[in-house]
Amino acid sequence: MNDCVTIGVPEPVFAEPWHAQVFALTVHLNETGRFAWGEWAERFSTTLKRHGLSRELDGGDDYFHAWLETLEAFLDEDGGALKDEVSPIKDAWEKAYLTTPHGAPVALDG
Template sequence: MSDCVEFSAPEPVFAEPWHAQVFALTVHLNETGRFAWPDWAERFSATLKRHGLSRELDGGDDYFHAWLETLEAVLDEDGGASRGEVAPIKDAWEEAYLTTPHGAPVSLDG
């Protein structure tokens, strides 16, 4: 007679795919030398504090919106992607996902 051990699937690390994507992009940019991780951590901490998000976070949208805001600021300052370049693309994606039927893939035309 053998003991049966039940395993459950691990909880996902990220609540939304875009959380994982912005995290992975940030790690990649750090690994390619775009910025040092201690500088990133200091800047991200300042963003969280500015938004009053210094309480314990669960890794949800508020956390990753702050993460994205910090990344956009870093890229704007180092010339990697200026806010002027990013804003129209963000607006186009917002329009695309708001007008795409539920369940259909979202894409930008053009």
């Protein structure tokens, strides 16, 4: 436990901005009725188990990687965001970051 239990050290609520984003996105989709929380927990648990087979998860970044993977698969399955739709939009965001001058707001065209 020594490597995973840090006692008395204040931790940020979310270690990375994308952890907060993917968390909020999932809670929002639940609140708007896209899926029941129990259904989400069951799928997420399955992903965690699969990831945990190959290595011990520390509950940090790996936890949210599993979370994101679960949400992507869920939205691909229910048609909310198909894998084929996600890939070009992700590439477009990457290009937008790489072509936007430092300090300027990054936005997608169109």
